[in-house]
Amino acid sequence: MTDVRVRGALEAVLMVVDEPVSPEDLAVALEQPTEIVLETLRAMRDEYADPDSPRGFELREVDGGWRFYSSRLYADVVGRFIIEGQTSKLSQAALETLAVIAYRQPVTRGQVSQIRGVNVDSVMKTLLARGLVAEVGEFGGALQYGTTTEFLERTGMSSLDELPALAPYLPDLDDIEAR
């Protein structure tokens, strides 16, 4: 395959997916080595974002998968077309709970409650309904929760590694847990 065909094939496949796709899955369909696929994806990402002539779409890596998005440069125009059911803002309580889950995942409801000092059942329900957190496992009979790909997409992060460092004066969390 020529470079142009690899690029075209990747664009064509990414037109029909409804979630981020791994370079490995793309490589199988294209019958190309994963490195070539990854290299091309990165080149495409840079090409669309060319500051001299930015495209209205962008290619982003989220959670190790790749997907087309509308560019944030045109969020206002896109907003006029896409009316999302759940644009209402999260309450402060929901945001703080979300922050705890983002940094402590996988975490049980009880652990979140303990950190927040209050019962978090109703707030958890909101976060689950918004698709920002999901059940990710079980520990000692209690469900564990973590953030979703949707959370990454909404915050514009590629992976949880991009979460800003917590406040510098936070004591070592393991110390607290160990007691």
Add this chain to the structure above:
Amino acid sequence: MTDVRVRGALEAVLMVVDEPVSPEDLAVALEQPTEIVLETLRAMRDEYADPDSPRGFELREVDGGWRFYSSRLYADVVGRFIIEGQTSKLSQAALETLAVIAYRQPVTRGQVSQIRGVNVDSVMKTLLARGLVAEVGEFGGALQYGTTTEFLERTGMSSLDELPALAPYLPDLDDIEAR
């Protein structure tokens, strides 16, 4: 708006809309004359189809509306991706969503999402693509979904009346309250 910004705004909107959009609607959102929009759309269509460097997406006019599609040039790769990438079994999430729709139909996407406690957008797409559920009406501006004949055939039922009664399977109310 510069040419690049008009193109960018059009690309941004068209990348994420599900249905073809008319140049008139686009013109309103962009606050540009319809002729400029139409002219730009045609230029974009030609640009993507450039024989020297064809894109994997194409912009097509369908019934007076415009939408991005996967380019037919790469239909073989896309087909391979769909056949190999998709599992031939429904996910647990899809099955649970299907069960909710079966018992609550006609039901909106928002209602399903509320019952399941998670965003069901992509799972619904799978069920629709599989022909197991379909749009059956509208309620308060939201589409309502129900199961299809295909669903009945799959489950070996001749009508929805054969769905087992739900009540015996629901946890005893006293059990819940005692928790």
Add this chain to the structure above:
Amino acid sequence: MTEPTGFSITLDNFEGPFDLLLSLISKHEMEVTEVALSAVTDEFLAFISAAQGEWDLSEASEFLVVAATLLDLKAARLLPSGEVDDLEDLELLEARDLLFARLLQYKAFKEMSGTLREMLDGPRAAPRNVAMEPHFALLLPELRWSTTPEDLVRLAAKAFSRDDSPEVSLAHLHNPKVSVREQAALVSARLRRSGSLSFRALVADADHLGVVVARFLSLLELFRDRRVSFEQAASLGDLTVRWTGGDDDGDLQVEEFEGGLPLEAADGENVAHD
């Protein structure tokens, strides 16, 4: 990232933002016993009165929590530590440390929520999420189907009971909870009708401490929203509440205290604890 609280202090051995003092103590770079907490409190009161009318309720309440913990911590540290042979004393000391660590952790997540809000409210990139073109949908491999109607009913039952569980009434097990939002509506209605009322009158019919607390909290919310003003002739005298919200019946953004307030303040069942 650390939001400046705006409150700085000048002590004999420390000068700078309050947050920094907290940070130094937590990193053991400063001994809490060397901090004159009364001076900190005096400075905070001066800070509050200097910014009269402008001060931030959440800042003030946060200061109270932090100062109280520092006080606790200091009291614990001042115990003759070399001679702690009573296991209970030791546990008490550890509990204080733990409390402080928890406080810092809570504060850190609170600050992080501000950053998260910015990230979530920023311009959004919408994902492409369109229906598969029919000729591709046809290519989807044939489903391997092994789901019976019985499987479906079990799955449906599971989904429906999850929906119901958080709403299940526990009224017969615990005292019902008081909603601050509901109390805010009731308090607003009474004040709109009467113009002004004493706090005493506003809570005269409250049959539980929880209701009194909820009405007090709702007044703070109304005050923050500039719907009411307070008048108090003398310290600890009667508090008069005056409606300043006009006829506007607009949305009041009352933040609900999760799960509502317990009717009985001592009802530990309703508050997460370790």
